[in-house]
Amino acid sequence: ETGVTQSPTHLIKTRGQQVTLRCSSQSGHNTVSWYQQALGQGPQFIFQYYREEENGRGNFPPRFSGLQFPNYSSELNVNALELDDSALYLCASSIGASGVVYNEQFFGPGTRLTVL
Amino acid sequence: AQKITQTQPGMFVQEKEAVTLDCTYDTSDPSYGLFWYKQPSSGEMIFLIYQGSYDQQNATEGRYSLNFQKARKSANLVISASQLGDSAMYFCAMREGDRGSTLGRLYFGRGTQLTVWP
Numbered sequence: 001e002t003g004v005t006q007s008p009t010h011l012i013k014t015r016g017q018q019v020t021l022r023c024s025s026q027s028g029h030n031t032v033s034w035y036q037q038a039l040g041q042g043p044q045f046i047f048q049y050y051r052e053e054e055n056g057r058g059n060f061p062p063r064f065s066g067l068q069f070p071n072y073s074s075e076l077n078v079n080a081l082e083l084d085d086s087a088l089y090l091c092a093s094s095i096g097a098s099g100v101v102y103n104e105q106f107f108g109p110g111t112r113l114t115v116l
Numbered sequence: 117a118q119k120i121t122q123t124q125p126g127m128f129v130q131e132k133e134a135v136t137l138d139c140t141y142d143t144s145d146p147s148y149g150l151f152w153y154k155q156p157s158s159g160e161m162i163f164l165i166y167q168g169s170y171d172q173q174n175a176t177e178g179r180y181s182l183n184f185q186k187a188r189k190s191a192n193l194v195i196s197a198s199q200l201g202d203s204a205m206y207f208c209a210m211r212e213g214d215r216g217s218t219l220g221r222l223y224f225g226r227g228t229q230l231t232v233w234p
Contacts, residue, residue, distance in 0.1 A: 058221070
């Protein structure tokens with residue numbers, strides 16, 4: 001076990017709704033990355049947070065947004081849900097220092113989102 | 117162009133045999149890192165092995181080894197003495213830039229489903 005937790009485990013929403021997914025990083029980790037994994041695909045990078053600031057973003061629309069809290073836990077928010085948003089959402093935590101992010105990313109178990 | 121290509125959607129191996137999972141990558145960055153992850157049906161990504169672009173020797177971690185051929189841009193995972201518990205999806209991933217780069221973004225392939233049979 002990596003010590004990275006995510007909630008909820010599963011979620012069912014309908015088109016147009018909004019959803020918030022949560023991630024608690026491993027103790028001592030100050031960086032959280034979020035990935036979307038559609039069925040049969042590899043994970044795709046959504047964005048990363050380092051010390052409460054967005055530190056890079058993949059090719060996802062603005063309706064995907066995030067937050068990182070002082071305890072380094074993080075939220076992923078998705079507005080105006082679409083059917084194609086159905087996927088496994090993974091968060092990964094890692095250690096960064098002085099603007100440098102190390103690469104050992106430890107993944108949580110994921111949240112499986114179904115949009116009907 | 118795809119940064120990571122895994123051409124084997126599925127592989128089958130008998131218990132106790134060795135198996136090689138293929139991965140090719142595409143980058144113009146001279147500094148990069150290559151990773152292999154295992155994803156059981158539960159969904160969690162489990163880190164297996166890492167190879168840096170400047171590492172002189174192939175990485176090994178227990179039963180896992182990475183066959184790194186830089187000129188061919190390939191980073192194949194070799195699992196020796198397969199076990200039933202090795203049945204899972206395996207992903208190859210790449211990070212571009214130095215190990216200390218600000219953004220540790222990973223690019224993943226589409227994965228290979230490995231099935232180990234008794």
